[in-house]
Amino acid sequence: MSKADYSIETADNGRARLILKGQWTITELHGFAVRLRAQLNKAQHIEVDSSQLEALDTAGALLLRTIAGDRIEGDLFKGQDKFAHIYALTETTSNEGVAMDKSSEPARTLWHNPLAGLMVRIGKAMETFWEHFIAQSVFIGHVTTLFLLSIVNPRRIRWPAVVNIMQRAGLEAIPIVTLTNFFVGAVLAFLMVLSLRQYGGAVFAIDFVSIGVLREFAPVIAAVLIAGRSASSFAAEIGAMKMNQEIDAMRVMGIDPYEALVLPRVFALCVMTPLITFLGAIAGMMGGAVVIWAVLQLSPGYFLQRLYDYVPFENFFVGIIRTPVFAATIAIVGCRMGMTVKEDVISLGRKVTTAVVQSIFLVFMIDAMFAILFNGFTF
Structure with a gap:
């Protein structure tokens, strides 16, 4: 031709x-x-x-x-x-x-109309939100099913992985959480003393600092710091495995990635977050006690005695009861973002950022819901 x-x-x-x-x-x-x-x-x-x-x-x-x-x-x-x-x-x-x-x-022509363009963007945002909500619900359902099966049969739990994550995501987070709570308690005590001294009730700063740290500051600060450390870490680890096709290899070998990767992280955070919150609450009250001792000349012994006499134990319960929910939310969001990573580094970076932002946002939203739920608990 x-x-x-x-x-x-x-x-x-x-x-x-x-x-x-x-x-x-x-x-x-x-x-x-x-x-x-x-x-x-x-x-x-x-x-x-x-x-x-x-x-x-x-x-x-x-x-x-x-x-x-x-x-x-x-x-x-x-x-x-x-x-x-x-x-x-x-x-x-x-x-x-x-x-x-x-x-x-x-x-x-539609996009030239500002109102119509705004409505189109709102509609697309709602559609995207609904798709993510459905995917998140499916993910939570899968993890919840595995969690219940693991309670019935504890041998399904991969204990070495759980212990390793408890150390990395739990024990290694204690220094930063306690130090942050210490400074928060100190700042809160300064503010309370400054506000109450002019009314002759500076001694009540002990009550306010203790209640604020036990009910709100200790669990929220611990959850936010754990979200910054662990949600990003979980998303990066699982996302890297997804990019290297290790998760596909696990499925080929008959290993459920949810049971091997997601469940140990959820279980480890649910166990360690209450402990971290408890230590953070002690550090926060120590920071408040140091400031009150330095400003009001009230000894730490007096601080502890007033804490015992005037701050009910219910405040600690209200704060600590929400921490497992925070932990499960952080772990699930981080793992799900890792599972949705595509075959490029840009997607990995975006999912890590999304995991941190979403988990912190959900922590504050859940904290507000618990605050409303326990509004009837008196001090």
């Missing part, structure tokens, strides 16, 4: 005869478009002779339609049904492109 070629016979009355030769395929048409358009520019009527055409694909047919188009006269590809069918396909594609352009005009 010969390469693509053509010849043109012109007449003085604006007519031209285009003779197609060889193979008009995508690999042979390089540089044809500009040259052919220039040579047929002045022709108003074009007759096409395809008797010497050996091969034609959609690229060649589309080139012929684009350059000659409506100027073609007579029967094109007479007796060559295969070529005529290919040429007809380009006509369908061209019409569909025009239809798509016309159908997209209202959408472009």
